[in-house]
Amino acid sequence: MKSKEDNSGKRIKEEKQVETADDMWVLRLYVAGQTPKALTAFANLKKICEEQLEGKYSIEVIDLLKNPQLGADDQILALPTLVRKLPVPVRKIIGDLSNTERVLVGLDLLPGS
């Protein structure tokens, strides 16, 4: 994804911690502008990642209002949507990620319910 750099001092920013490619988690968060839901989702995601995947994750935030053509690639309908690109298989988690347990299940960090 080329649009990794979001312009102008947004609070939504990508976070990157370089690690070996093998166990690297590539996460992508799709949002549409800085809506409360988007901000909540980003905050929740950040928190979860710090707790669970410290040092081996990257978060890419894609604002569809700015790049609407990117929505089709990951079949985005609902916003916000978190896409786990790596490790495969691709997983999608929709919503503001407020239900931490569901997020962890969705990311395969917890055994499914």
Add this chain to the structure above:
Amino acid sequence: MKKTEKKTLPKSPTGIQGFDEITGGGLPTGRPTLICGGAGCGKTLFGMEFLVRGATQFNEPGVFMSFEETNEELIKNVASLGFDLEDLVKHKKIALDHVHIERSEIEETGEYDLEGLFIRLGYAIDSIGAKRVVLDTIESLFAGLPNQLILRAELRRLFRWLKEKGVTAIITGERGEEMLTRQGLEEYVSDCVIMLDHRVTEQTSTRRIRVVKYRGSMHGTNEYPFLIDENGFSVLPVTSLGLKHIVSNERISSGITALDKMLEGKGYYLGSTVLVSGTAGVGKTSIAAHFAEAACKRGERVLFFCFEESPNQLMRNMLSVGIKLETWVQKGLLQFQATRPTFYGLEMHLAVTHKVVNEFKPQVVILDPINTFIIGEKEFEVKTMLMRIVDFLKANQITALFTSLTLGESALESSDVGISSLIDTWLLLRDIELNGERNRGMYVLKSRGMANSNQIREFILTNHGVELREVYVGANGVLTGSARIAQEANENAEVLTRKQDVERKKREIERKRKALEAQIAALFATFESEEAEAIKMIETEQDTIKRLEQDKIEMAESRKAGIENTTTNKLKK
């Protein structure tokens, strides 16, 4: 689109044959329309054709958002209908967006909305300046997203948003058990609802379309049959026609001179409906073939529907009566349409008839025979269908000839699918069995608007076509075939004898007259001679008297007697 009145709802023509007629111009512009129906009834195709025709014919680009088929599948599927979707996409006339949603991949974790869908759709619309949108079928979302509350709220927002965008949209929906659609989409899309149906009765299937609701507009309320074929959709607004056909006074030949003579010497009326009915093997098809040939000779186009024979068989059979139909087929004036009546339903037959007639634009249409439809169908329905066909053909000023097989056990005049009231000219062919022989008789049962002959004629199939002969009608009944020939010979002999009698009588009279004349001449001669004699005697007598007088005078002179003078004077007095 026609702008009829200021107040009518603006409409976007779909370009789908017939559909714009029943809706009075197309779908409501700038509003969403719900197309619902069961699986395989043509929802996707309807939407796709709406877009493709919009892009190609009305210069209105469109977005197709598919929730089921991928773009590649779509392109392939509609290629069979002659739509080059790839090219349209390349030229930015159409944008395809496949929305895939997989429940197993999705985990719900709190609040969300469908803004992503809006953005994608909005982006697609803006990228090509779309005026038309198809969502096919948005109900898939219900399977993919667990939270119905959010989904329904978002759908409501979506349709409002579409209206705000001012795009003419089609939303397809799967038919539900009790509702029009499985998810009750009709709640959200209430401006125009169209129902597609694919029904199977008696093992034949018919597609039908119905405008359930069309807010702010008049529309046809019937179920109309429609077709999906290599040219896409075509809907048939068949019952919209009334009894308002243009009527022609022009006459066209039936192709059989003697038959024309029976019809005031001019033949059928242009645009009329002719029925030829009769029992098996009486030559109905031959009469039809004659008519077809005559029309082709005039340079008119003829459409021949055969429901019993294959075109080749029919052409071969007609060769035996000297009608060469093949040449006209090669010249493109004659077209055969051969299908078994059971091949598809009545509505479909009607639809096919419409379609082929509209394509070929014939002046003459022949249906041979119509009563095969009755197999497995209700007579009433057959009649309705034929009525529609008749209406349709009449409206187009097409002369139609139907043949109908009368079954042995039914009455000749009554059986014919009960369509006699639709028929203008009805020719009845019948068997006349006599003296171990079966002959064909023909008469004009009715012919509206002309003083037709009421004579039964014998109908003969020769190797140069159909011939009509006067049948013998006399003291011995109606005679045909060899009986007629024998009777004719008898009559001829009789006439000859009578003629001879008359001749003899004539000669006798002549002779008598001559004898009489001779007698008269003889008598006259006798009389003349007698007369001459009498005159002679009278003359002699007078001479004698004169001479006596003279003698007296001479004697008196010689005696010089004066008295005698006085006597002479007296005599002189």
